[in-house]
Amino acid sequence: MTTIQHAAANLPERSHLTAAQGDPFGNARAQLRDAVTILGYDDGMYELLANPRRELTVAVPLHRDSGEMELLIGHRVQHNVSRGPAKGGLRYSPDVTLDEVRALAMWMTWKCALLDVPYGGAKGGIRIDPRHYSCSELERVTRRYTSEISPLIGPDHDIPAPDVGTDEQTMAWIMDTYSVQKGHTVLGVSTGKPVSLGGSLGRATSTSRGVVHVALAALRSRGIQPEGATAAVQGFGKVGRHAARFLHDAGVRIVTVSDQYGAIRADGGLDIAVLEGHVDATGSVTGFADADPTSNDNLLAADVDLLVPAAVEGVIHVGNAMQVKATVVVEGANGPTTPEADRLLNAAGTLVVPDILANAGGVIVSYFEWVQANQAYWWGADEVETRLAKRMLTAWEHVSTHAEKLQVPLRTAATCLAVERVAQAALLRGLYP
Template identity: 70%
Template sequence: MTELLDDRPTLTTPSPLDDARGQLADAIAVLELGQGMFDLLAAPRRELTVSIPLRRDDGTVEILTGHRVQHNYSRGPAKGGLRYSPHVDLNEVRALAMWMTWKCALLDVPYGGAKGGIAIDPRLYSQAELERVTRRYTSEIMPLIGPSHDIPAPDIGTDEQTMAWMMDTYSVNTGHTVLGVVTGKPISLGGSHGRASATSRGVVHVALQALDYLKIRREGASAAVQGFGKVGRGATRFLWEAGLRIEAVGDQYGAIRADNGIDVAALEAHVDATGTVVGFAGADPIDAAHLLELDVDLLVPAAIEGVLHAGNAAQVRARLIVEGANGPTTTEADGILNARGVTVVPDILANAGGVIVSYFEWVQANQAYWWTEDQVEARLSERMIGAWQHVVNHATARGLTLRAAATSLAVQRVAEAHRQRGLYP
């Protein structure tokens, strides 16, 4: 399961949904699309909130709450992860679904955006209890999902086993095996080679391009990574293999630092044995919040949204931020970082590797023909580097930040799909 690291700002900070709508408003202004298009794209197309009764292993019954939001599906079926976290609420899911729409459009993947979540801390439940939760949630949202309707995938707190349970529940209820209903499945159940590491690899493809863009030599460049789950762990390893010096790593339990660089292979062995980066003999402990303020070339926030905010953005000393998480930088922090000359590669570009290979998995499942890992990786690299160059060219031509450039390109594609389809009476 992915870590549930929480370094969220105070309640006075705007919510992820405020940030998502603010980014949309900025894009609408750049594109001169008007209030009507903003209203159309700001509102989710469908939302479903369900109660999930769970019989615990001790026989007691608990009621959980789950959500599924389909923000937009003008360009294709809805697509988005399923998150298990105690912080899940409907507005968070709405924001994540909107960002997913822009991510798919920016990478020219024929999907719209969706997201799901259950307010649960998976660390406090047994595997059998999580299976019961997943199967009940799947049965409750079945009217919305399907390989041509809405395709869930793993996110924080969920993994390929969660997707296997969802696929099986959906298949049993439809009377036949439907491999394309979810992505991020085990290889043995129609998953794609390269899917587990796709988001991490995509982050690193873009990070290396951004280092080149800023004329920072890759070999020996310093990096700090917040989060050591399914995105942060892979990103740390791939950056290390590319020759960067990993100075700091954090997870939900704490953070560590080594000025001369961390041996990532040794750190992975430590985490496999203990479940945390804390206590690793090859580094010193540091305050988790301080990790975000280290003097490094590259910072990769790869945990949750909102960790870079008005309260700490002025202390960030990294030259380059590549967003491995969804929405880790608030609108206020964006403004502060931009004014200080810090380059921020936005989430809808940086962490899009997962949805690209999810799309590849969906295509393979629909064709019943599977690609090799080398084929998947080559196509992922081509998509990520091509999207990076497209965003950089647009930002340069229009005098925009990378986030404004990426969001306006994505919104333009979705708005054009709306115009071409028209409004149903």
């Protein structure tokens, strides 16, 4: 059984936490429009950057273990390849839509450019709830999807990585399926693989480590020392769980966390190691003996120094933004704050560290994995972590300095820096023919 399956069969139904609110693609385009206006580009450049370079929707037939046949729908979107091969995760979720994948691909383009990683942005998704499928069924889905999108992917074209609902095993299946088609092993076709199959040390926790590097810097920029600071972490999956642990290790008191089933709170601070054991045993943070139940709404409105939304898109919106009391919001998820909510938070003096900066640790170490695979030479964990920290903190300094210079929010500064780099690459390359 892989980690993308929940063993507990008696878990409650998913809460509204999993349902993205608003229009993620519209939000992404609105952010781009603001940056294009500030940078002085014309409508032609906006249209070039607002629309995906390529997108593919595929039918993924599956023979269930029961013998029944089921048809699933998958997508792969390459937003931009001006700066290098497309790069982006693959998510398995019942909430996957083409517009969501388009938005995530665009955000990946800006993320790679901002962190000066030589990639363009891509994203993939299959509309499936992996908890309701066996490991062998998920393997068949992954291999068929890989076969369908194989004309678009490759180490020099488009490199998938794990995302919501997928893991290192998924990436191993992708690598093997693609390699069988090519007739030889191609380790660089996917990242986030098991270390024994060409994965990089530190990749599994890289997004969370990046979030924490930036979160600690953001707290200090507001005169808040991490030791004794308080935090709320929304989402206890790939990103939120490790972020909570690393924040706890840095001295931050985690007072409330949530997952797709509910939320818990302990004003004296949660023992993250004990909570992780509870989640491993039950599949959820709910029912943790050393905390009281609360709601996701209460978590977002918690009176804490730091809020880390690390679940899905659109959870901070115009209806709840004014209830956010955190001094610093660090976006562990992609697109957790709608543009309207972002404006309200900025007007209220909340420091919002945008997703394209905050959660870029994953793509940075994916890049490291790709480089190592191409060289057939692997780095030690300390080297990976040192390089990751340097990249994240350098980007933080660039963005915060640019924001201060332009007197704009961090998101605007980050998006402008990223869009300018992509636009410059497009202009230098020119149009063909």
